Amino acid sequence: MSPRPRIGSPLERARSAVGGLGDTVRDWWAQASRWQRWVVYLLLLLLAIAAPSPVIGSFMSPYTDWTSLLFNPIGTYILLAIGLNIVVGHAGLLDLGYVAFFAIGAYTLAYLGVKHGFTFWPTLILGMVLAAVSGVILGAPTLRLRGDYLAIVTLGFGEIVRITAINTNEIGGARGLTPVPHPPDLLGVEFLLDPLPYYYLVLAMIVLAIVFSLRLERSRVGRAWTAIREDEDAAELMGVPTFKFKLLAFAIGAMIGGLAGVVWSGKVIFIAPTNFPFILSATILAAVLLGGSGNMPGVIVGAFLIAWLPERFRGFADYRILVFGAALVIMMALRPQGLLPSRRRSAEMAEHSAGSAMGAEVADPGAAPVEVRK
């Protein structure tokens, strides 16, 4: 499939220029053979393992410690984005309060570790379970509602969790909790101040989450999610129990968010409600959509860029958030489907499926006709 020829405004040409590379890579990948794919997996893994080396670091991050950056925000954001991708990308549910699950995971370790002497690994499981349970508690009443209501309710939930943390003295209130326990020694490696072991820990979790998420995507569950995302009513009529699967997506997404929270808080020693602002939810959502929601490589690239670019350009200090905001607007105007959308998503876009597009969507008579690819 060649890039579509474009005629028209400069905006249109800029769009196809941005999109061309991503589309080429995706199309090559779609017809790559099994061994080619394994080679790519292996190379990527090696790259990830070699990433903390100073050679890469001096270019990638001249201002701050590169290995610390790789753990947080880069690794943490990628893990969160993989989790949110299940909710937003696969099941098509808009979650604006994803940071709540991250907070629940982090507070599980902080509270149980500081006040009750729990260690890292049992709490990791517990944090994931707690986050998943809170996902079900939030989802059960709200997932029957329409998408936009879900957005505002999840946004509210994120704020509720944060405000509750501020107002509850038992978990430290506004002052936060410290010292959050580090993970115990593992295979002779100590988890202390050096960020390197933490990076490999989060990398291991990311690999696990990727494998888990990809297997899910290709299972019956994943197909059910796709059906729900594309047309919920039709899915229901075809016998897909949509509510059950939406709840499952919510719980699994929450679980990965909780996992990220526990892993993150295992390094930082001190956590406070200010670590979990709404803007973090928005940032992770932006990462998922910027990269190409529903497509694993896209989501990882998106999360990496969103985490890394502001740090790389610390030279601009104050202005980086301003630029981040403007970049989101421009990026969405140039390529609303994300940098690396999945093939299926691209097809959905081309058909501009009902329900997912904005209202008042009457085609502009001046615009190029929409091409339907079958």
Add this chain to the structure above:
Amino acid sequence: MLNDFIQQFGPSTVGGLVVGSIYALVALGYTMVYGVLRLINFAHSEIFMIGTFATLFVLSLVAPGPLSGLALVGMLVLLFVAAMAISGGAAVLLELLAYRPLRKRNAPRLAALISAIGASVFLQELFALVVIPDVFNRPGRIDAPVPRLLDRDTVFTVFGAEVKTDHLVIIISAVVMMVALDQLVVRTRIGRGIRATAQDPEAAVLMGVNIDTIVRLTFLLGGAMAGVAAVLYALEFENISFRIGFVLGIKAFTAAVLGGIGNIRGALVGGIALGLVENWGAIFFGSQWKDVIAFVILVVVLLFRPTGILGESLQRARA
């Protein structure tokens, strides 16, 4: 506890009506844009924030000091006009730059939402970094005080609640503005265009409605209402900052959903209801739980009445 409630019921009710009117005015912008475009205009809270700074700008230019009588009315009209023009203009610009390119492309609504979040972040930072330091000569990230415009004299007392001049000004202005907007949408040709577009954009186009004009007008009207809300907010709380819009925006959107999104009268009902309930709830649980109460109420209402109190949709605003 119950004694507390009875004692504080009057003042809380007045306080609830005041913030409720402001929520309602901001909610109008969310509800109209949602009705026409099915888009959560996340940056609407920043339109409100811009309005508060427009108010501060005019006040610091004129510096009238506390006013009363006809001078007060004149000053209020001046403030309203200025804030409505600036907020409305900003909203139209926002639509042109952030949403129109997406709309022309039939982009998914999620993309528009991200664009909205980006615009919101951008505008906040723009004010913190550029506008507040350069125009107002103040540190960008610190709250700015707004000079007092009207003395707060008790006009009358009802159920132990002192109703003061500022309360009356806010509630009356809000109601007048909302009635005016409602009449505009229900009675005029423009309003008919807006309702038609909300109902069925394709059919509206076939009937000769210019969608682009209607969308622009919707943003203009919503922005202007946010401007009115901004003037009232600045007068009442006398303290503004670049991040002022965030919580208020969430509350206003909650109010819009509560009343039935897309429904103009719903925004009024939802805003007042939200203001009252969170103030009453604060008597029992303490004011630090106000925001939590607001969201719990939202979830509960949506569970039992998923279309909000008055039901959805702009075209049935006639009710």
